[in-house]
Amino acid sequence: MTTTANAVAAMADDIIDLTPKERMIRKAKSHFGFKFGAFIVISFALIAIFAPLFAPHDPYLQDLAKRLVPPVWQEGGSWEHILGTDALGRDYLSRLIYGARISMGVGFGAATLGCLIGVTIGLSAGYLGGRVDQAASFLLTCQLALPSLLLAMALVFFVGSSVPTLVIVLGVLHWQYYMVVTRTLTRQIRSLEYVAAARSIGSTDRQILFYEILPNLFNQIIVVFSLEMAVVIIHEASLSFLGVGVQPPTASWGLMIAEGKTMMYFKPYLVVIPGAALFLLVLAVNLLGDGIRDITAPESRN
Numbered sequence: 001m002t003t004t005a006n007a008v009a010a011m012a013d014d015i016i017d018l019t020p021k022e023r024m025i026r027k028a029k030s031h032f033g034f035k036f037g038a039f040i041v042i043s044f045a046l047i048a049i050f051a052p053l054f055a056p057h058d059p060y061l062q063d064l065a066k067r068l069v070p071p072v073w074q075e076g077g078s079w080e081h082i083l084g085t086d087a088l089g090r091d092y093l094s095r096l097i098y099g100a101r102i103s104m105g106v107g108f109g110a111a112t113l114g115c116l117i118g119v120t121i122g123l124s125a126g127y128l129g130g131r132v133d134q135a136a137s138f139l140l141t142c143q144l145a146l147p148s149l150l151l152a153m154a155l156v157f158f159v160g161s162s163v164p165t166l167v168i169v170l171g172v173l174h175w176q177y178y179m180v181v182t183r184t185l186t187r188q189i190r191s192l193e194y195v196a197a198a199r200s201i202g203s204t205d206r207q208i209l210f211y212e213i214l215p216n217l218f219n220q221i222i223v224v225f226s227l228e229m230a231v232v233i234i235h236e237a238s239l240s241f242l243g244v245g246v247q248p249p250t251a252s253w254g255l256m257i258a259e260g261k262t263m264m265y266f267k268p269y270l271v272v273i274p275g276a277a278l279f280l281l282v283l284a285v286n287l288l289g290d291g292i293r294d295i296t297a298p299e300s301r302n
Helices: 002-017 020-030 032-049 090-129 130-144 148-160 163-172 176-189 193-200 205-242 253-263 268-297
Strands: none
Touching: 020 032, 020 268, 032 090, 090 130, 090 163, 090 176, 090 205, 090 253, 090 268, 130 176, 148 163, 148 205, 148 268, 163 205, 176 205, 193 205, 205 253, 205 268, 253 268
């Protein structure tokens, strides 16, 4: 009993001696969701950035003599085309790799744009209140009254389909949750003692917002960012699937699913492979966001 008690006491002393940064690192090492999500997201990001190095073939090269070659694990498959080919004879693995560029780029870009818009509006409305808060609430009501996916389809259809257009349209339509969370928490924080202390020593509103309030919203913003990035990735794939997003011959997972849906009963890999990649990326982004929230939570730094 004495030995066990001494061991527990020694562990407690070690934990007490750890700095907040060391505690966060220790928690990150033991958080399975964070490690799994980070590994998958970083892997997809590296694949997207260095797609020309990873892709075994030109994703746009058509060879009708090799159309609908099955994956290597099915009868008739070959190692030349590990994941097989599509109806135009294009290497499916290469198109999957290049499709990661679209999903990661659009997802991160649109979520970042939405974050900038929503956090700016939320901070202003929550801190200033009054007419600014009323105007922000009116904008939020108008935004929530419109179905975002249908509005995105209409805007992309009229403006024109391109990756920058998708980033801007989806970013502009995915700011409301950032605004709601930021506004609510800012209204709570602005009345706390440390904000009053900062104001009493002459801090400007800008200094209070950026140095006192915004750092305390980091955890919640990260969670919303991960959720919104996952939603944007799905919306991009949905728009491409419906024909108003990324246009052929650009490689996109949603477009690959759309092109393979007519043969999904005979060649299911045409739909299953890009669908599995989409599912894995969305799952990893959510797990990574939840992990960052748990690791950086205030109770983890005390």
